[in-house]
Amino acid sequence: MHHLDEYTKEGDLKNLAQRELANGRIKDPMDKLRLQCFSHGAAGIVGLARAFRVMDNDGSQTLSLEEFKKGIINIGLDIDNDDIEDIFQRFDIDGNGTINMNEFLVQLRPPMNASRLDSMIKAFKKLDKNDDGLITITDLKKAYSVGNNPKYRSGELSESDLLITFVKNFEAGAPNPDGLISKDDFINYYATISASIDNDAYFDLVMRRAYNL
Template sequence: MAATSRHEAELKKKALEEVKKTNDPIEKIRWQCLSRGAAGIRDLGRVFRNFDDSGDQQLDYREFCKGVRDIGLNLGKHDLEAAFKQIDRDKSGSINFDEFLIKIRGNTLNKKRTVLVEKAFNKLDQNGNGTIEIDDLKGVYDVTQDDRFKSGEMSEDELLREFLDKFDSPDNKDGTVTKEEFLSYYAGISASVDNDAYFDLMMRRAWRLDEPTRPKTGSFKPNIGYQSPEPNGYTLSLPSLGGGGGNNRRDFKIQGLKGLKPRTNAKGHVLTTPLPLS
C-alpha cells in the first residue's frame, strides 16, 4: 500500500494546519516533514544517515541543524535548539538519530499500527537481512497483470524497482528499503488515516497479511502470483481461475517444473488439487 494522491493531498493539508497550531519544536519538525508528503519523515532520516560517516548513529547539533535545513524545513534557531535539547537528555552534545526518528514519528503510528507495518515488512523481507530489495518482492508483489508487463514495455525487475522506489528516497535511490524507512514512510500514511480499523483493513488488503508468504520457485513464473502449499512438501504455483466456468479443480500437472513430481495415488493415477479462488 503506497500513498495515493488522495492520501497525499489530505496529509499535506492536515500537516500545514497542524504546523500553525503547535508550539512544540518536535511536532513542528514532524508536521513540516509531513507537509512534504507521506515520505517526509523517511527523507529526513535519509539525510541524517548520510551525515553519519563514523557509523556511530550519532548527530551533533551542527549536523542536526544541517539535516533539518537540507530537507527544506523552515525552523528558527530557537526551535532547533529546543528540539535538540528535548532529545539530548543526557546533555552529551549528540543524539542517536534512530531515537530521533522514533520521536519524530510520535503517535502517527500507535502500537497497533506499528505491529501491522512490521508484519508487512517482515513478510516482504523474505531473506531476513533487514532490508527489502527487488528479489524479496518476487512471489509477494505481482506485476503480471500490469499492462506494461503484458506488452513487454517493462520487465518484472523494472516494475518491481519502480514499486520499490515509492518507499526509497528520491535523492538516494539505492534499491533497498530498511525497516526504519518503511516505518517512517507508513508513519506519513498513518497520519492521514484517523481510524485504526480502516488502517488495519488497508494494510491487510495491500499486503495480504492474513495469507501465507508465497515462496519463490526459481525461474518458474506464476501467471497470477498465487502459490498453494501442497501436502507432499512442495509449493506449486497455480494460475488464477480467470473468467470461465469449471468446478474449481484442475489436473495436477507440473511438466517442465524442474525437480518436482506430481502426486499420485496407490494406483499411480495423477491426483487433482483444488485451486484457491483468486
C-alpha cells in the same frame, strides 16, 4: 465515498499539515517539525532519516548539532534556528553535544498502537525473504499492489507510474539511492500513513490490500 488507498489519505494529511502550519497556532518546535515532515507527505520522515544516515559516517547513530541542522535544511524543512536548537537540547540529555538519531526519529514519527505496528511488521517480513532487515526496491515493486488506487482504476496513471512514485518515497534524502529499504524506513513511511487514518480496522485493511496479507 472513501477511497481505500494510502495516496488519498496521504494527500489529506499533507493539506492538513500545511493548514496547521499556516495558521501559526502550533508553538511546540517538535510539533512544528513533525508537521513540516507531514507537509512533504510520507517521504518527509523517511527523507530526514536517510539524510541523517548519510552523515553518520562512523555508524555511531549519533548526530552533532551541526549535523542535525544540516539534515533538516538539506531536505527543505522550514524550521528556524532557535527551534532546531530547542529540539536538539531536548534530546541531548547528558549535555555531551550529540543526540541519538534513532531515539529522535522514534519520537518524531507519530504515535502508533501495537496493532498498527504489527501490520507494518507483517508486511515488511513478507518482503524480507532472507530475514536480514532489508528489502530491495525490486521486492517492494513485486509485492505492492496498486489495484485500489483511484488513479489506477480510472486509467489516469499506469501501474508503472504509481510504482515509480511510491518507490521515490523510500529514496528521499538519499543522494545516491542504494536500492535498499530498511525496516525503519518502512515503518517511518507507514507511520505517516497511519497518522492520516483514524480507524485501526481501516488502516489494517489498507495494509492487507496493499500487500495481500
